[in-house]
Amino acid sequence: MSQEQLQQLVIDWIKANKRTSNHVEIAGDTELLGTGILDSFGFLDLIMHIESKTGLQVDLADADPGEFAVVGGLCNLALKSQAAQPCPQA
Amino acid sequence: MSTGVSPISPVNPIVETYSRLAREYDEDANFLSCWGRASERALSVIRLRDDYKIIVDMGCGTGRAVHALACVAPADARLIGIDPAENMCTIAAQKTAERRNVEIRQGAFEKIPLETESVDYLYSILAFHWVTDLAGSVAEIARVLKPNAEMDLFFIGRDNGREFIQKTSAIFLKYMGPALLLDSARLRKQITREAAYELFSKAFEPSRLSVEESFTTYYDTLEGHWSWWVRVEGHFVKIPSEKKAQCDRDVRAALQSLAEPDGIPYTIHELHVKLRRPGLLH
Numbered sequence A: 001m002s003q004e005q006l007q008q009l010v011i012d013w014i015k016a017n018k019r020t021s022n023h024v025e026i027a028g029d030t031e032l033l034g035t036g037i038l039d040s041f042g043f044l045d046l047i048m049h050i051e052s053k054t055g056l057q058v059d060l061a062d063a064d065p066g067e068f069a070v071v072g073g074l075c076n077l078a079l080k081s082q083a084a085q086p087c088p089q090a
Numbered sequence B: 001m002s003t004g005v006s007p008i009s010p011v012n013p014i015v016e017t018y019s020r021l022a023r024e025y026d027e028d029a030n031f032l033s034c035w036g037r038a039s040e041r042a043l044s045v046i047r048l049r050d051d052y053k054i055i056v057d058m059g060c061g062t063g064r065a066v067h068a069l070a071c072v073a074p075a076d077a078r079l080i081g082i083d084p085a086e087n088m089c090t091i092a093a094q095k096t097a098e099r100r101n102v103e104i105r106q107g108a109f110e111k112i113p114l115e116t117e118s119v120d121y122l123y124s125i126l127a128f129h130w131v132t133d134l135a136g137s138v139a140e141i142a143r144v145l146k147p148n149a150e151m152d153l154f155f156i157g158r159d160n161g162r163e164f165i166q167k168t169s170a171i172f173l174k175y176m177g178p179a180l181l182l183d184s185a186r187l188r189k190q191i192t193r194e195a196a197y198e199l200f201s202k203a204f205e206p207s208r209l210s211v212e213e214s215f216t217t218y219y220d221t222l223e224g225h226w227s228w229w230v231r232v233e234g235h236f237v238k239i240p241s242e243k244k245a246q247c248d249r250d251v252r253a254a255l256q257s258l259a260e261p262d263g264i265p266y267t268i269h270e271l272h273v274k275l276r277r278p279g280l281l282h
Helices: A003-017 A040-054 A071-084 B013-020 B029-030 B034-045 B065-071 B084-095 B136-146 B164-184 B193-201 B220-236 B241-257
Strands: B052-059 B078-083 B102-106 B119-125 B144-154 B209-220 B263-276
Touching: A003 A040, A003 A071, A040 A071, A040 B164, B013 B084, B029 B034, B034 B065, B034 B119, B034 B144, B034 B209, B034 B220, B034 B263, B052 B065, B065 B078, B065 B084, B065 B102, B065 B220, B078 B084, B084 B102, B119 B136, B136 B144, B136 B193, B164 B220, B164 B241, B164 B263, B193 B209, B193 B263, B209 B220, B220 B241, B220 B263
Parallel strands: B052 B078, B052 B119, B078 B102, B119 B144
Antiparallel strands: B144 B263, B209 B263
């Protein structure tokens, strides 16, 4: 899955599940936690959504807090696991 | 009087914290807080029928509600308060010692220390959201209730405390990091009204079941709100001790910035699951 595809998946989910009624544009550089767009429960649901829809694993063990809370950064964290997976044997 | 069964093991950080802070929990400041007022409001809704024989308070804490209801319960009714925190049980047992119709047991929603189909009425005030297994806990409740038993469960919903959460999440992310922050969120089960109805209707006849929700905003001083912070302390036990004091200062400053003329607002999103005998729901 490409960065663009994953980012669109994430943005669509956030638009449907955001915790604020205010109209906000969601883009790759949108910060989600401090703005109230998502809370920690929302992040749990979003990560489950990413993992179930893509098969990627979001590893938060060494995640940078600033990266984690931004749309593009969260997508990068998910895609790191894709990069870390061994290629299937030919 | 009995203080009950064998300890719950292993304790989770929430249970451990409640047990450690049981004395503070029982102080007036906590009961004057938004949570104390919400608990009193829930208690005022409870009506005991004359034919209830076994009445159970799940998550009875220090026994305030079970003690109050013991005074108005039918003469032949037995009340059983159950809580997973050992020190809470000890205080509850002391508080109700003069009530011969009250028994306190140590136990939890996930494994209720009661016989199958033995309970006429079960209530719980602001405890069910701490369960570790939602479906398993509902199945346990269904197991211990008699076929026509009744129930009132009050617990917090998905949007509880949204003012505080919005103001403090970024601070906790800074001090805890993403993994610990989400581990902390997993300690509470805050669900929507719709999800609660779906959950309970799998175990109970839908025609006997309703789930109501309310949003009540309570205003208090910073110190007033801080007094109930003891309840959520278990979420933050993994913050390194050298960072905890600075984290507390940042959180207090963030909460103070919410102040309005009436005080600092905190909105409790409460779910009320009612189970009634056939034809008596409304």
